[in-house]
Amino acid sequence: MNPVFVAAVFAISMSAQQRLVEGKAESPVRVLIFEDLQCSDCAVFRAMLDEKLLPKYGGKVAFEHRDFPLAKHAWARPAAIAARYLQTVDLAKAVKFRQQAMMSQSEINPENFQAWLAKFCEANGLDSGKALAALQDPKLEALVQKDFEDGVARGIAHTPTALVNGAPYIETFTVEEISKGIDAALKENRIQ
Numbered sequence: 001m002n003p004v005f006v007a008a009v010f011a012i013s014m015s016a017q018q019r020l021v022e023g024k025a026e027s028p029v030r031v032l033i034f035e036d037l038q039c040s041d042c043a044v045f046r047a048m049l050d051e052k053l054l055p056k057y058g059g060k061v062a063f064e065h066r067d068f069p070l071a072k073h074a075w076a077r078p079a080a081i082a083a084r085y086l087q088t089v090d091l092a093k094a095v096k097f098r099q100q101a102m103m104s105q106s107e108i109n110p111e112n113f114q115a116w117l118a119k120f121c122e123a124n125g126l127d128s129g130k131a132l133a134a135l136q137d138p139k140l141e142a143l144v145q146k147d148f149e150d151g152v153a154r155g156i157a158h159t160p161t162a163l164v165n166g167a168p169y170i171e172t173f174t175v176e177e178i179s180k181g182i183d184a185a186l187k188e189n190r191i192q
Helices: 003-009 040-057 076-089 091-103 113-123 128-134 138-153 175-188
Strands: 020-023 030-035 062-067 161-164 167-170
Touching: 020 040, 020 091, 030 040, 040 062, 040 091, 040 175, 062 076, 062 138, 076 091, 076 113, 076 128, 076 138, 091 113, 113 128, 161 175, 167 175
Parallel strands: 030 062
Antiparallel strands: 020 062, 030 161, 161 167
């Protein structure tokens, strides 16, 4: 298992609003990540998060996931619903699902998404029948839609969009660019 993933898992929490947070959940410095699990730029950002940002900032910053499945991506919304279901079952496996879905984008399509989800569940000791049934859960769909509408209200149209204490980093940005914003937010909040 990836040591970065293990370190991040210890700091994961979920609020009553079904928010998935990696890093320091109670931090005043928040990076809201509007993501689409089928988006290739989101997969690049996920790798940046795992390899660079969480190791550097995980003990100081809250990285909060928001679902923003774009209409052009046929399996993004079911994947977001599945991710929300997994958050209710096992937070670490919900993060792993997000990671693996993004890493497996070239293998997943609308026709095989459910089989891919079932295989993920079986490989991770989860009930695939419950996960597949959850794809029809209107409460989970409503949570995904609420995130999407919140993003639209904030002017978000592209993924990933990461808001560092409100400052936007959109689609293709470097680790240096977002780190500069995080460092400024930490300084502003007097966090070393």
